[in-house]
Amino acid sequence: MNLMTNAAPRAEVPTPDAASLDGVDLEYLASRLPTPFHAYSANAIRQRIAMLQAALQGLDAQICFAVKANSNLAILQLMNEAGVGADIVSGGELWRSLRAGIPADRIVFSGVGKSGDEIAEALAAGVSRFNVESHHELLMLDRIASSQRTLAHAAVRINPDVEAGAHEKISTGKAENKFGVSIAEARSWFSSAAGLSHVRLDGLHVHIGSQILELEPFRLALARVAEFWRELVRDGHTINSIDVGGGLGVCYRRGHDRPIEAGAYVAVIREALAGFEGRIVLEPGRYLVAEAGVLMTRVIRVKQGEQRRFLVVDAAMNDLLRPSLYDAWHDIVPVSGPPRAAVTYDIVGPVCETGDTFAVARELPACKAGDLLLVAATGAYGASMGSNYNSRPLLAEVLLDDGRYAVIRRRQSFEEMIAGEQPAGNWQTA
Numbered sequence: 068m069n070l071m072t073n074a075a076p077r078a079e080v081p082t083p084d085a086a087s088l089d090g091v092d093l094e095y096l097a098s099r100l101p102t103p104f105h106a107y108s109a110n111a112i113r114q115r116i117a118m119l120q121a122a123l124q125g126l127d128a129q130i131c132f133a134v135k136a137n138s139n140l141a142i143l144q145l146m147n148e149a150g151v152g153a154d155i156v157s158g159g160e161l162w163r164s165l166r167a168g169i170p171a172d173r174i175v176f177s178g179v180g181k182s183g184d185e186i187a188e189a190l191a192a193g194v195s196r197f198n199v200e201s202h203h204e205l206l207m208l209d210r211i212a213s214s215q216r217t218l219a220h221a222a223v224r225i226n227p228d229v230e231a232g233a234h235e236k237i238s239t240g241k242a243e244n245k246f247g248v249s250i251a252e253a254r255s256w257f258s259s260a261a262g263l264s265h266v267r268l269d270g271l272h273v274h275i276g277s278q279i280l281e282l283e284p285f286r287l288a289l290a291r292v293a294e295f296w297r298e299l300v301r302d303g304h305t306i307n308s309i310d311v312g313g314g315l316g317v318c319y320r321r322g323h324d325r326p327i328e329a330g331a332y333v334a335v336i337r338e339a340l341a342g343f344e345g346r347i348v349l350e351p352g353r354y355l356v357a358e359a360g361v362l363m364t365r366v367i368r369v370k371q372g373e374q375r376r377f378l379v380v381d382a383a384m385n386d387l388l389r390p391s392l393y394d395a396w397h398d399i400v401p402v403s404g405p406p407r408a409a410v411t412y413d414i415v416g417p418v419c420e421t422g423d424t425f426a427v428a429r430e431l432p433a434c435k436a437g438d439l440l441l442v443a444a445t446g447a448y449g450a451s452m453g454s455n456y457n458s459r460p461l462l463a464e465v466l467l468d469d470g471r472y473a474v475i476r477r478r479q480s481f482e483e484m485i486a487g488e489q490p491a492g493n494w495q496t497a
């Protein structure tokens with residue numbers, strides 16, 4: 068079974084069947100590591116990077132991986148080896164990116180809620196650019212840069228009021244969203260930019276949402292940004308960078324989702340930004356890693372309810388939140404076993420929430436306790452959104468590469484899970 072492609076196969080990703088990934092037999096892997104665990108194909112990630120880099124040839128472009136999609140150090144190292152930088156949204160992501168060896172001049176800092184401490188740390192580390200989302204933040208950046216006697220490079224994040232993304236919770240470019248500022252407000256920042264002593268406001272940024280499967284929203288948003296860039300240049304401003312954000316969607320449901328090809332996406336960027344001679348920054352997250360990852364889980368038991376038949380598996384919403392949070396679809400397949408009749412199941416985890424459901428009324432070959440299942444396309448926003456809910460330890464993560472595997476995060480122990488907690492013995496008078 069082909070897990071990485073849509074009905075029309077796409078050349079850029081490997082086409083493993085459900086029995087193996089990146090040359091590693093998944094039954095064997097699950098005999099070595101207790102389920103559930105996350106596994107990623109290094110080659111699938113490298114190929115995605117290469118596809119995007121090839122499409123960008125001839126442009127002065129820097130890919131900055133959105134670290135939130137998968138923040139494992141080994142994945143960030145892999146990005147760095149391929150020349151990919153980082154798009155970060157917190158001090159923790161800054162720390163991880165630097166720890167993975169990503170040079171600060173390939174790091175951009177996004178996010179509506181950067182704290183003073185985070186800005187100070189990023190400036191001190193030499194982060195190349197701040198994607199600024201409010202006037203308060205701009206003034207804070209100027210103040211902190213001044214106190215460090217350094218110059219910060221800033222881009223204003225435009226909210227282009229464009230509808231995009233697979234779910235309202237992952238749409239970011241509508242006027243009603245918390246992200247970015249209107250073009251009218253951005254215009255006033257540039258008019259008063261001379262008042263900034265330690266910030267060079269010389270960039271534009273836009274990010275309209277995630278899991279976008281159509282070109283039109285990108286085209287619309289970039290047209291608005293490009294029009295603004297031309298206006299600014301006419302008014303005598305210098306724009307050195309345009310950050311087009313992330314958002315490229317992937318295939319979560321074979322035969323249903325039809326992702327945009329990297330070439331077609333970059334053609335839209337080329338067209339919109341024709342004549343722009345500065346640096347173009349891209350912040351893909353999901354596109355680079357989602358389809359390279361799988362969540363391996365075993366059936367604990369089959370439970371016949373009053374009205375529905377449940378497949379209770381050992382992974383849960385704390386290991387992969389997307390289905391519970393966004394009603395997101397992930398293909399789920401048994402890894403092996405003889406052909407057998409299909410049965411309709413609700414696939415649920417052990418967490419004490421009705422929402423701990425991976426799939427409703429899903430047809431699967433009849434399963435029994437102990438069967439190994441694969442949840443596809445979990446490389447993005449899987450482990451990185453993991454939690455300890457129900458006191459379930461964070462999962463192991465494994466990197467697969469040409470028939471080899473390496474544990475890149477071991478499963479959290481119970482001791483590690485409670486690290487930092489202590490009995491309330493040391494009361495302070497307040």
Ligand SMILES: Cc1ncc(COP(=O)(O)O)c(C=O)c1O
Pocket residue numbers: 133136154177178239274276277278312313314315350351352353354447
């Ligand atoms: C500012 C910014 N850049 C990049 C991304 C990455 O998005 P995606 O994983 O959809 O490419 C996000 C998340 O939506 C984001 O908020």
Ligand SMILES: N[C@@H](CCCC[NH3+])C(=O)O
Pocket residue numbers: 135237277278389447448
């Ligand atoms: N976490 C989301 C996407 C949010 C992207 C970050 N702004 C998902 O799993 O689809």
